[in-house]
Amino acid sequence: MTRSARADRLLAECRLIAEMSEEVERTTRRFLTPPVAAVHEHLRHRMKALGMAVTVDAVGNLRGIWQPEYAGSPRFVLGSHIDTVPNAGAFDGVLGVVMALELVASAQAAALPLALEVIAFSEEEGVRFGVPFLGSRAVAGRFDPQLLALRDLEGVPVETAIRDFGLDPAQIDQASVAHDAVGYLEIHIEQGPVLEAEGLQLGVVTGIVGQTRCELTFSGHANHAGTTPMHLRSDAMTAAAEWILAVENLALESDGAFIATVGKALAKPNASNVIAGSVCLSLDLRSERDDLRDQAVFELLERASAIARRRGLICVGKIQMQQPAVSMDEQMTAYLAESVEASGFPVRRLPSGAGHDAMVMATRLPTAMLFLRSPGGISHHPDESVVAEDLDAALLVAELFLSRIARIQDNKPL
Amino acid sequence: MTRSARADRLLAECRLIAEMSEEVERTTRRFLTPPVAAVHEHLRHRMKALGMAVTVDAVGNLRGIWQPEYAGSPRFVLGSHIDTVPNAGAFDGVLGVVMALELVASAQAAALPLALEVIAFSEEEGVRFGVPFLGSRAVAGRFDPQLLALRDLEGVPVETAIRDFGLDPAQIDQASVAHDAVGYLEIHIEQGPVLEAEGLQLGVVTGIVGQTRCELTFSGHANHAGTTPMHLRSDAMTAAAEWILAVENLALESDGAFIATVGKALAKPNASNVIAGSVCLSLDLRSERDDLRDQAVFELLERASAIARRRGLICVGKIQMQQPAVSMDEQMTAYLAESVEASGFPVRRLPSGAGHDAMVMATRLPTAMLFLRSPGGISHHPDESVVAEDLDAALLVAELFLSRIARIQDNKPL
Numbered sequence: 001m002t003r004s005a006r007a008d009r010l011l012a013e014c015r016l017i018a019e020m021s022e023e024v025e026r027t028t029r030r031f032l033t034p035p036v037a038a039v040h041e042h043l044r045h046r047m048k049a050l051g052m053a054v055t056v057d058a059v060g061n062l063r064g065i066w067q068p069e070y071a072g073s074p075r076f077v078l079g080s081h082i083d084t085v086p087n088a089g090a091f092d093g094v095l096g097v098v099m100a101l102e103l104v105a106s107a108q109a110a111a112l113p114l115a116l117e118v119i120a121f122s123e124e125e126g127v128r129f130g131v132p133f134l135g136s137r138a139v140a141g142r143f144d145p146q147l148l149a150l151r152d153l154e155g156v157p158v159e160t161a162i163r164d165f166g167l168d169p170a171q172i173d174q175a176s177v178a179h180d181a182v183g184y185l186e187i188h189i190e191q192g193p194v195l196e197a198e199g200l201q202l203g204v205v206t207g208i209v210g211q212t213r214c215e216l217t218f219s220g221h222a223n224h225a226g227t228t229p230m231h232l233r234s235d236a237m238t239a240a241a242e243w244i245l246a247v248e249n250l251a252l253e254s255d256g257a258f259i260a261t262v263g264k265a266l267a268k269p270n271a272s273n274v275i276a277g278s279v280c281l282s283l284d285l286r287s288e289r290d291d292l293r294d295q296a297v298f299e300l301l302e303r304a305s306a307i308a309r310r311r312g313l314i315c316v317g318k319i320q321m322q323q324p325a326v327s328m329d330e331q332m333t334a335y336l337a338e339s340v341e342a343s344g345f346p347v348r349r350l351p352s353g354a355g356h357d358a359m360v361m362a363t364r365l366p367t368a369m370l371f372l373r374s375p376g377g378i379s380h381h382p383d384e385s386v387v388a389e390d391l392d393a394a395l396l397v398a399e400l401f402l403s404r405i406a407r408i409q410d411n412k413p414l
Numbered sequence: 415m416t417r418s419a420r421a422d423r424l425l426a427e428c429r430l431i432a433e434m435s436e437e438v439e440r441t442t443r444r445f446l447t448p449p450v451a452a453v454h455e456h457l458r459h460r461m462k463a464l465g466m467a468v469t470v471d472a473v474g475n476l477r478g479i480w481q482p483e484y485a486g487s488p489r490f491v492l493g494s495h496i497d498t499v500p501n502a503g504a505f506d507g508v509l510g511v512v513m514a515l516e517l518v519a520s521a522q523a524a525a526l527p528l529a530l531e532v533i534a535f536s537e538e539e540g541v542r543f544g545v546p547f548l549g550s551r552a553v554a555g556r557f558d559p560q561l562l563a564l565r566d567l568e569g570v571p572v573e574t575a576i577r578d579f580g581l582d583p584a585q586i587d588q589a590s591v592a593h594d595a596v597g598y599l600e601i602h603i604e605q606g607p608v609l610e611a612e613g614l615q616l617g618v619v620t621g622i623v624g625q626t627r628c629e630l631t632f633s634g635h636a637n638h639a640g641t642t643p644m645h646l647r648s649d650a651m652t653a654a655a656e657w658i659l660a661v662e663n664l665a666l667e668s669d670g671a672f673i674a675t676v677g678k679a680l681a682k683p684n685a686s687n688v689i690a691g692s693v694c695l696s697l698d699l700r701s702e703r704d705d706l707r708d709q710a711v712f713e714l715l716e717r718a719s720a721i722a723r724r725r726g727l728i729c730v731g732k733i734q735m736q737q738p739a740v741s742m743d744e745q746m747t748a749y750l751a752e753s754v755e756a757s758g759f760p761v762r763r764l765p766s767g768a769g770h771d772a773m774v775m776a777t778r779l780p781t782a783m784l785f786l787r788s789p790g791g792i793s794h795h796p797d798e799s800v801v802a803e804d805l806d807a808a809l810l811v812a813e814l815f816l817s818r819i820a821r822i823q824d825n826k827p828l
Binding site: 197256274377379 | 606608645676688791
């Protein structure tokens with residue numbers, strides 16, 4: 001494995017940006033809060049130094065365009081987000097932006113006949129207003145004006161946040177990506193343990209999994225733990241336990257076709273000497289295949305009913321959210337996989353279990369996504385890290401990918 | 415089944431006393447709060463009308479003594495408690511007191527050659543000061559003076575509560591029951607569903623079960639629910655679920671030798687989209703046999719370790735409380751069972767899963783305890799009730815029991 005000075009430089013740049021925060025000694029940077037202006041200032045200098053034309057659109061995405069004299073107007077888009085969760089790491093999102101700028105420099109050095117637009121999306125995490133992708137929705141031309149009325153915990157609406165940042169919400173329509181854009185590539189940390197567990201540096205994302213969230217409540221009788229014999233109980237805790245194991249078993253049996261998690265449990269009265277009268281559980285089920293996801297949720301709700309019936313309890317389930325899977329573009333992803341292979345790395349295709357701007361951009365442009373291994377699977381945490389050699393590997397792959405796009409672009413539209 | 419006017423009268427008396435409360439429209443009567451004085455006033459009138467000598471001892475137990483001229487000085491003790499849990503029913507405790515007074519009237523009518531002491535214990539529930547049996551501890555001569563320093567939520571110590579009620583804590587030693595007392599009988603509602611489930615009115619209590627309380631924490635890794643495949647998880651929720659079922663199974667297999675409850679579960683971070691990093695569970699295990707209880711707790715802690723080991727988690731268990739079982743007096747209980755049988759009812763022996771004053775009194779006097787069926791198994795709730803016919807049955811049994819005690823008492827000391 002190689003390790004270049006530029007990898008170290010980019011990692012240092014991510015760490016520098018991590019200091020631009022709403023909090024002291026913690027990285028927290030929500031949509032259009034003051035430290036976002038500092039990040040814009042930093043990136044604007046970087047873009048201008050690369051000779052790019054820089055603008056901020058009406059939802060606060062910072063956009064730089066490199067238009068080589070020798071290239072036609074069609075452009076390729078690169079990017080990721082610059083907002084963070086509270087007490088974040090330094091690489092989730094920002095890494096994809098600084099790597100995109102490095103790829104502009106490489107393209108310039110290689111005199112690639114390709115126009116490049118780099119977008120630092122203003123919002124992906126959904127922390128401040130509870131709804132994610134505010135930035136990429138606007139670029140994809142899918143920003144619902146009702147989103148402007150969402151309020152943060154202080155009661156500030158999205159619309160006011162935009163105005164306070166010096167932008168005009170009436171201009172959001174114009175944030176939509178230019179019609180001559182031919183594709184989008186996002187580089188992002190995996191935020192999971194799969195690549196590391198398999199000893200791999202890079203992954204080619206096949207799609208973003210679909211997700212169903214349910215809430216399920218088992219209701220029995222909250223009797224005295226000392227005076228109620230085992231056979232006369234309607235214990236919501238043991239019913240809940242049986243179902244939690246059923247969820248795990250079904251997911252294990254699916255052999256990766258879906259994953260399922262019960263992360264939340266609330267028992268009532270939740271006292272050591274009282275049999276639980278009710279237990280409310282969450283279910284989070286994700287799959288690349290919407291049909292398998294629907295089938296699994298149905299099966300698990302059926303099993304919950306059967307457990308409740310057999311144990312003399314009542315079970316009520318409620319589907320709270322259903323989000324279909326989004327596939328990456330087949331052709332664009334094939335180019336990316338070929339670039340991985342041509343760079344001498346094994347091609348590992350994997351779905352993303354988390355949402356990304358690429359999921360929204362895929363509704364507008366042929367989109368591909370490249371993952372870098374996440375040491376320890378850790379993200380959304382100050383311990384989040386990136387291996388410098390993986391960054392080099394990803395740059396190499398992306399450079400090959402862009403030169404391939406440029407070649408095709410030169411000859412015919414994609 | 416018969417149903418007498420006196421059963422209705424006693425039930426009405428319990429409901430009247432239930433109105434003597436710290437709260438409007440709810441029955442809440444903690445140790446030595448103002449409504450206790452109202453209950454004393456009511457019971458004092460009742461006792462005096464029966465010709466009893468009435469005193470209040472230094473922990474606030476109201477005590478009435480009936481001393482027939484034709485009987486020797488040895489006395490038999492009857493009683494139960496007059497404090498309640500918050501938002502209580504009308505019968506837990508109080509029923510045993512008003513029935514004891516009725517038994518004094520029966521003994522007088524039958525000219526039983528037996529002195530009777532009726533004690534309305536001031537504290538059994540442990541609500542105000544977190545420690546139960548303040549009343550019966552003093553009567554049994556086991557009141558630890560350190561208890562005087564316990565404080566309630568308002569910061570008032572037991573000692574001050576006693577003084578504010580017009581009593582002298584220095585006199586607590588003198589609350590100890592007279593040396594010539596020969597036995598204690600307590601009548602109480604079952605507070606469980608066993609008798610009702612078996613279609614029975616009465617139960618002969620064999621003892622108060624011993625109890626172990628543990629806290630157990632499974633610690634794994636709080637990873638992203640979307641990006642962590644099933645086989646790379648250390649999920650504290652599924653480990654906890656497996657153990658909750660192990661607890662239930664072992665208790666079911668014991669066939670009533672012990673009962674076990676996980677009533678409390680606290681998951682962290684307890685978010686629907688995060689795999690649980692830790693789950694803390696309670697264990698409440700009760701048995702009449704201390705050896706079986708110890709063995710079951712050991713076995714369950716072993717199983718927890720095995721589950722954690724197999725799943726790649728850490729498990730830490732902590733025993734928080736161990737209370738040995740207390741047996742009722744064999745001879746006294748045999749007399750009670752014979753009285754049940756002689757009254758024409760089936761003899762159902764059962765342990766009590768909850769604590770009672772009889773448990774403390776048993777350390778001082780040969781003690782027996784009679785349970786009345788609890789409709790729906792409901793207690794510590796406004797819906798708590800008593801069937802009038804069961805009350806009649808219990809009075810009949812207790813009258814036979816006391817006449818038997820009086821006969822023995824006449825001939826030889828017990």
